[in-house]
Structure formats: C-alpha cells, structure tokens
Amino acid sequence: MVDPLIEQTVSRRNRSAVTSTLVILGASLMDAGNIAGLAPVIGREPFVDSIYDKGGNVRASDGPVLGEHVVRRMGGDPMNRQLFDVLSIEPAQSVDVHNYAHGGAQSDGEPSQSLFGLRVGIGLTAQVQSMQQRADFYQSHDDVDVLISAGGNDLLNTLGDLKPFERVLSTEKNNDDRRFMRSISRPISRNIIRAVDDITGLVDEMVVIGTLPISETPRARRRASKVKGARQEDVLELLDAISLDLQRRLGKAFDSRPDVALLDGRSLWTQLDNPVFLDDEHPNSRTSKRFATLAVPLAAEQLQSFGFDA
Numbered sequence: 001m002v003d004p005l006i007e008q009t010v011s012r013r014n015r016s017a018v019t020s021t022l023v024i025l026g027a028s029l030m031d032a033g034n035i036a037g038l039a040p041v042i043g044r045e046p047f048v049d050s051i052y053d054k055g056g057n058v059r060a061s062d063g064p065v066l067g068e069h070v071v072r073r074m075g076g077d078p079m080n081r082q083l084f085d086v087l088s089i090e091p092a093q094s095v096d097v098h099n100y101a102h103g104g105a106q107s108d109g110e111p112s113q114s115l116f117g118l119r120v121g122i123g124l125t126a127q128v129q130s131m132q133q134r135a136d137f138y139q140s141h142d143d144v145d146v147l148i149s150a151g152g153n154d155l156l157n158t159l160g161d162l163k164p165f166e167r168v169l170s171t172e173k174n175n176d177d178r179r180f181m182r183s184i185s186r187p188i189s190r191n192i193i194r195a196v197d198d199i200t201g202l203v204d205e206m207v208v209i210g211t212l213p214i215s216e217t218p219r220a221r222r223r224a225s226k227v228k229g230a231r232q233e234d235v236l237e238l239l240d241a242i243s244l245d246l247q248r249r250l251g252k253a254f255d256s257r258p259d260v261a262l263l264d265g266r267s268l269w270t271q272l273d274n275p276v277f278l279d280d281e282h283p284n285s286r287t288s289k290r291f292a293t294l295a296v297p298l299a300a301e302q303l304q305s306f307g308f309d310a
Contacts, residue, residue, distance in 0.1 A: 030101035063285030069292035
C-alpha cells in the first residue's frame with residue numbers, strides 16, 4: 001500500500017517539469033551564511049580567518065559551498081535566495097533557493113544553547129521545524145525540491161572521545177565493532193529518515209547526499225593517530241564502516257521512494273582527482289564544484305523534475 005503522503009507528492013510533482021524553489025538543509029557544506037549571521041548569538045564569528053575571505057567570511061569555503069554549486073549546476077542562481085537561520089521569522093518569497101543550513105549542524109537538533117530561557121538548536125531537526133513554519137508557501141507552489149546533506153558532523157563528533165575506539169579495536173572479535181558501528185549509524189539514519197518523512201507531502205522531490213568520507217579529512221586522520229593501542233588505518237577503516245552502514249540504512253529506507261534520490265557521497269568523492277581540503281574538515285570550493293558536477297546529473301536521472309529552467 002502506497003503511503004498517502006507519497007501519493008500526494010507524486011501528484012504535486014506531475015504538475016511541473018522544473019524546480020521552482022530548492023530548499024537546502026544541512027551543515028557547512030550547504031550553509032551560505034546562516035551560522036555566520038548568528039554570530040552575535042553564538043558568541044563567535046566562525047569564518048574570520050583569511051582562508052575564508054573568498055567565501056565572504058560567511059562560508060566554510062574559499063568560494064561557493066557545495067550547495068551553491070549544486071544550484072548553479074541545476075541551472076539556478078545561488079544568489080537569488082533567502083537565508084533562514086533558526087531565529088528567522090521572515091515569510092518565504094519566490095526565489096530560486098531557500099537555505100536553512102547551518103555550519104556545525106548535526107542530524108538531530110544539536111548543537112543548541114539557551115537563549116531567553118529557551119533551548120535553541122541549529123541541527124537538521126530544528127531546520128525542518130523552521131521550514132514547516134512556512135508550510136503554506138511550499139504547499140501553494142509547484143515543484144519545490146529539497147537538498148539534504150547531514151550526518152558528517154555526527155561522525156566527526158564520535159572522534160571527540162577516543163576511548164570507545166580504543167575498547168573495540170583492542171579485541172580480536174568483530175562483534176563489539178559491529179555493535180559500536182550500529183550505535184552510531186542507527187540514530188543518524190533515524191534522524192535523516194525522520195526529516196524526510198516530516199517534509200513528505202510538503203515538497204515534491206528530495207535529494208539526500210550521503211556523508212562524504214570523513215576518514216579523508218585532516219581532522220579525522222589526526223584524531224585517529226591518537227587512539228591508543230590501535231593503528232591509524234584501523235581507526236579510519238572503522239569510521240568508514242560506520243559511514244557505509246549509514247548509507248546502507250538510508251538506502252533501505254529510500255529504495256522504494258520515487259520522490260527521493262539518495263546519492264553515495266563516498267562513491268562520488270572517490271571519482272574526484274586530487275580533492276583538496278581548505279581546512280581541517282571542509283573541501284575547497286573547486287573540489288565542491290567538481291563534486292556537484294558529478295552529483296546533479298545523477299540526481300536528475302533518478303527524479304522526474306529536478307532542475308531549474310535554465
């Protein structure tokens with residue numbers, strides 16, 4: 001039996017041949033200025049270093065971030081946009097892009113902090129809630145599509161405490177490795193699946209980009225080298241196994257969804273020649289552009305109307 005919300009989405013999708021508005025959800029790979037705009041609230045400006053100057057000092061990049069490159073590759077204008085930080089009360093307008101992404105966001109509502117006695121989060125859950133506040137706009141417009149990239153910060157944060165890695169890698173059996181892997185991948189997948197479910201029926205088509213290989217980042221490699229009693233390669237292999245299990249779980253959830261295209265971020269990354277990181281964890285803009293060049297045609301093949309009328 002087909003879910004009524006999915007039927008509603010298919011009906012919406014058949015009314016239009018092109019994307020009218022792309023909604024972007026996620027973290028720093030997608031954020032074109034939201035977290036920087038919250039600097040007075042979070043008490044710091046995250047991109048003041050000169051390496052971010054060409055990204056306007058509001059992006060984790062030396063130019064457009066991945067989300068902006070995706071928009072351009074789709075035939076849209078990344079500057080024809082609205083930025084919605086989690087405190088924004090602006091009504092939605094008819095522009096190419098609605099960007100809710102926040103650098104540092106996790107797949108749940110975190111990180112968060114107290115503001116005026118309330119707990120305010122910037123994670124994927126909070127972004128979806130902010131989007132839902134503008135439901136009337138999305139329901140009244142044909143072919144609103146969504147781009148989601150989440151889970152990378154969750155995986156990076158597992159390296160904050162190295163003791164679990166030390167424990168599971170100190171044994172010869174694999175059972176504890178698998179339990180540890182599932183304990184991380186399962187909640188992340190649930191959060192992403194829930195986000196997709198929460199906006200199903202509100203929009204038309206969704207592209208979910210699986211996490212890029214966290215094991216390739218300078219931050220992960222540095223932290224992996226500090227795990228006591230384990231080789232750096234073994235730590236990174238375990239981290240890759242967690243990413244693969246996350247991708248498998250998402251694939252199982254979305255395989256029968258005609259309105260959702262799941263892209264394998266790791267597979268796409270391995271097709272890039274000499275990808276370059278700008279800092280400890282973010283690819284430079286040129287690398288993001290090349291990634292988008294691979295990703296967008298793949299998403300368009302799986303969906304019926306993903307792309308602007310260029």
